[in-house]
Amino acid sequence: MVLLAKKNEGYQNLIKISSVLKSKSKAGLKEKWLKSYHRGLIAITPGASGYIETLLQHDQLEEAREAAKQLKHIFGEGHVYIALQPFQQDESLAGKLRDVSQSTDIPLVATGDVHYINREDKMAYTCLKAIKAGKQLSEIEEDRGEKHFKSFDEMFEWYRDDRELLTRTVEIADRCEVDLNLGQTKLPSYPTPDQSTADQFFYRVCAEGMKQRKIASNDMYVKRLEYELSIIQKMNFSDYFLIVWDFMKYAHDKGIVTGPGRGSAAGSLVAYVLFITDVDPIRHGFFFERFLNPERISMPDIDIDFPDTRRDEIISYVKDKYGDMHVAQIVTFGTLAAKAALRDVGRVMGIDSKAADRLAKLIPSKPGTTLKEAVTASSELKTMLQQSEELRKVFQTALKVEGLPRHTSTHAAGVVLSEEPLTEVVPIQDGHEGVYLTQYAMNYLEDLGLKDGFLRAQKLNIN
Structure with missing residues (x-):
């Protein structure tokens, strides 16, 4: 079934449906999930391989009508369409679909059963099917009908007797308008141990760190800290630093070796007094602005090194603290x-x-x-x-x-955290050790407001 999001509510339901299919209901979407997440969606039957179409191909006309009525009951009037695809060259199926459409008052619509872009890509597509199945081309069943992305002229010709079905596709497209609100940060709030705000607690932790680093009485360090704190708090990143400080503190308390700090984070005195890094930026003449610049609104980037043998301990701690629906590792695609x-x-x-x-x-x-x-x-x-x-x-x-893409795996150097449940922002799937995996790759996550470098853990083994 093809599901299209009309507005943001529909898009979020698509995310939930995709997450369910990749975690709790891998055998297929149960009706109870569809009823829970149908709002804001437009449903279109997929073509020859769809459930209703399969019933019709087995001459189960009454069952097909009932299935269509059930879809209409779930999604509502004006939110269900039956795809008619004459290029499949199955006149018997087309006639039965018209019958179901008329008897259930569900409109027909023109759609394309697209599996590859150009007609000449058919061989490559068939090869990919064979590679996936571990078979030779001679063992792969030939696809019926045309599966390439058809031009306007081709579609116009195929639907020359049903032009209103083409017009209906435009009407559906005009109803779909989703605003993803890209670039809005969705970091979780740090749970302070008392009732203080994140800014207040952040200041106290930094002050304590100054004492532990034995620089609290040095005016140069005090002024630099006040400057950095003013920038961080102005940019609303106090929670971010507290989150990183917290799991770094956990690592130190558990005897997990961490790197001394690398990249632009070495220019932050705040990172130094929080023991996120072990590099004194004033002593080495490093500039804070390379790390965080108020003129350039972007997330701080702190790369942290852990031994790969103990990385899962840190991830497990973060998951337990913020909740398994707020923490995920990142998928990567092998090509x-x-x-x-x-x-x-x-x-x-x-x-x-x-x-x-x-x-x-x-x-x-x-x-x-x-x-x-x-x-x-x-x-x-x-x-x-x-x-x-x-x-x-x-x-x-x-x-x-x-x-x-040939396969998926877990990115070795990234974990995302979210204030909202992840399924409000990004589709997820089963990972390992009880930690979910995003379905989107790293390069898309920050656009959605998810910081991908909280645990950019690299190998740090000691022999």
Whole structure:
């Protein structure tokens, strides 16, 4: 089923539905979840592979009508549509869909069953299906109908007898208007042990740190601290520093080794007196403005090093303190690199493994080398491709799948925290050790107001 968000409420429900499917209901979305999260959504049947369509293909017309009525009951009048896709070239199914539409008073709409962009990408798409299934191309069932992204002219021709269905797509699109409020920080509030504000408690912790560093009576340090505190509090980052101070204190109390500090955070006296870093910025002549500049409104960036053998202890502590729905690790996507793309495509196409291996070995081992760069740099590779039509076909297909996501894993250096439950901001999925994983990669999270560097933990092992 295709679900579209009309407004922000619908978008947040999409986030919740996606999170449920990746954590609590992996076998499929149960009706109770759909009833809970239907508000603000427009539902469209997906096409030939949909539930209603499958019932119709098995001549279960009455059951299909009841299923359509149930969707209408859940989402409401004007929020459910039945997709009609003549390019699937199944006139029997199209006729039955028209029947269901008429009998249930659910309008038809034109949609595209898009699996790849261009018509000529079909081979690459089929190869990806074979790679995922661990099969050869000959074992993959041929897709029925056209799956590419159709041009306006193509859609106009396919729907020449149903132009109102095309108009309806525009009407639906005009109803969808979501404001993501990008760039608004959503950090959690630090729970102070007394009833003081974060600013008040932050000041006291810094003052105590000055005493512990034995610099409380030095006017130069006092003035620098007051300056930094004024900037931090003006930019509303007191909670951020307290959160970092708190889990660093936990690490020190538990005997977990931490790095001395690196990057621009070494320019902060506040970070030094909070024992977040061990670098005295005044002694070394480091500038605070490189770390936090009031002229440039952006989140502070504190990179912290922990032993990778004890990193999970810190994450577990943060999760327990702020709640498992407010803390998550970050997903990362492994992609098909040049050599892997060649080997995988060659395997599913059934070419000789030695030839595929020889082809892959001609790709330079330099990280990040692309297939285009390799064929430009290697005359031997170019000659080999010129001599074999089969290998050229493998290479051209590999060019299309190179760089596409192949698997997900957990980012080794990032945890996000949120004031709101994460499912109000970002979709999540099961992780490990009871800590959720974001479904969005790191480069999107800060746009959503989630700071991604609270526990940017690198390897810090002592042998």
